[in-house]
Amino acid sequence: MEAPGPFFWRWCTRALPLTLGDILKLWLWELWLLLLGSGLNASFLPHEEDVDFINEYVDLHNELRGNVYPRGSGLRFMTWDVALSRTARAWGKKCVYERNTHLEDVQMAHPKFYGIGENMWLGPENEFTASIAIRSWFEERKMYNFQNDSCSKNCSHYIQLVWDRSYKVGCAVTPCSRIGRVRHAALFICNYAPGATQARRPYKAGKICTLCGSKDRCTDFLCSNADRDQAIYYPFWYPKWEVPRPIVCDPLCTFILLLRIICFILCVVIVLLVQPFFPNILLEQQMTFTPGESIIEKEKQVKIKEMKEKEIIKKKEPAKEEDEEEEDEEEGEKEEEEEEEDES
Secondary structure (H helix, E strand, C coil): CCCCCCHHHHHHHHHCCCCHHHHHHHHHHHHHHHHHHHCCCCCCCCCCCCHHHHHHHHHHHHHHHCCCCCCECCCECCEECHHHHHHHHHHHCCCCCCCCCCCCCCCCCCCCCCCCEEEEEEEEHHHCCHHHHHHHHHHHHHHEECCCCEECCCCHHHHHHCCCCCCEEEEEEEEEEEECCEEEEEEEEEEEECCCCCCCCCCCECCCCCCCCCCCEEECCEEECCCCCCCCCCCCCCCCCCCCCCCCCCHHHHHHHHHHHHHHHHHHHHHHHHHHHCCCHHHCCCCCCCCCCCHHHHHHHHHHHHHHHHHHHHHHHHHHHHHHHHHHHHHHHHHHHHHHHHHC
16 A cells, blocks of 8 residues: 655645746755855855945045045055055955964065055944955044054054055955854955055144155045056966965966967977878887777787687697607508518
8 A cells, every 4th residue: 555645745736836946946045045055145245346446445545545634744545455455465365364474475465566555344244344344443542642653453454544644555454254153244455555564643733744755646636647646467376375276377378378289299290291101100019009008908818829829739739649659650551561571
């Protein structure tokens, strides 16, 4: 007797007949729930090379730098730098709320600058915006005493944000399943060049733009320079310590790849040209070796050949013995005939 099926399943199949589209939807919902349960939920955070994201944080940096108090006389205008954003992304992938250990090393955080500055923000992913993160750094000005050049609490983010010599910035935000007590975290990192590495006030107070260079001009209360602010893309540079590291083929890599292709084509052409003059070159015993044939198979064939030769030799030996017996009999008969002739 067949066991009865579950009542709920029978009811569902009768009341709600499933189509192929319904089955696919169920699979997608199940996949979505698995992703949510494993902490790999889809992220809606901006990419580090998203133009709107770049414009947002660069413009906000310049806005806040131009509104410091007391007024600054020589703060530089900031522009985006792709290498700094790649460094921020590479360190963010580690998902640790710690200072980057490669910022002081030559060509480890930037191909041109060293002594890179850094600001970090950590919070829930659904609460992140570049404005919230950067303004939280600027709020540290309340802990900073400009006259005494001292902080009542941590104000290092503010000092780096308004550092007068910095003119390049690159940021990236990384989704992390968990950092410390923050689950589904967003780790926002901005790198600056040159960084705030000297023990002094972040800028000199005075009349706006009075300490700008001779080729600078005053833009939004900051010192801008067309040559200095020009964007450089560094297409073949990525941090050496980034894991996993992006696959990039620089000019040397491209040259070697093309050289190998050319050599392969030349080899094929040479073989095609030489083969008509030596049509039987592949029939030589030393060169006959089928592609799928292994050394073990060759040895087996040799052993089989030796065994066949031994069998042939064994078959020939009885025939030789019979011939020898016949010869002995013939010789015996001859001797008997000779003896009879002698007696007669």
